[in-house]
Amino acid sequence: MSKLALVTGSSGGIGQSISEKLAESGFDLLLHYNANKQAAVSLSEKLADTYxxxxxxxxxxxxxPDGVQAVSASIGGRALDAVVLNSGQSFHGLVTDMSDEAVQDMVQLHVSSPFLLTRNLLPAMLLKKAGAIVAISSIWGETGASCEVLYSMTKGAQNLFVKALAKELAPSGIRVNAVSPGAVKTKMMGAFSQEEEEMIAEDIPMGRLAAPEEVADAVLFLLSEKASYITGQILSVNGGWHC
Incomplete structure (x- = not known):
């Protein structure tokens, strides 16, 4: 019987790579998107045709605030074997440049929605006493970053959400972990110029940005039986950057 996985933010670079790795491993997929419907449709068709x-x-x-309700309603009471909390966006700028609305949106996206969505999905998973949850965090949730203070704060909150939830769900056979990427070659890096991106790469001990597939491989590992005794961990995938 096929396993079922949810990937939020599946239309983005990392989300697409995670979805493809899961499909290659035989997972049926619920592919969440917000605005980029065409990317989600194309991904859905590609994975169905290829795998x-x-x-x-x-x-x-x-x-x-009403986004969680819409996603939960679409999932219904289906018991998921894997949940990847990947939706996210960054904000580059000073704390004093952020509007109240932007702050509310970022906290909702990275903290409130993952918490509430997970809460809604858990009853069916608890009945099975099985499953795995992986959140896509960030290096800045571990070290903090100037000009990305709010993003750092919300990703730090995600990390503690993972650690606390892992302790609560471990007796029920559900594992919870996070993957914490450094700089990844995706559209999120579009806020940086080519020169700035090269400077970042020079600062990374491995001398380059991560490929989305490298983040996806870490996610697949944490969802697999090879990680059956791993829970409550933040797996850094950063090329040695800011270690």
């Missing part, structure tokens, strides 16, 4: 898995796209704005 023969069942795919379904789910829309919901997880930066809005």
């Amino acid at each position: 023969g898995v069942h795919t379904e796209i789910i829309q919901g704005d997880l930066s809005a």
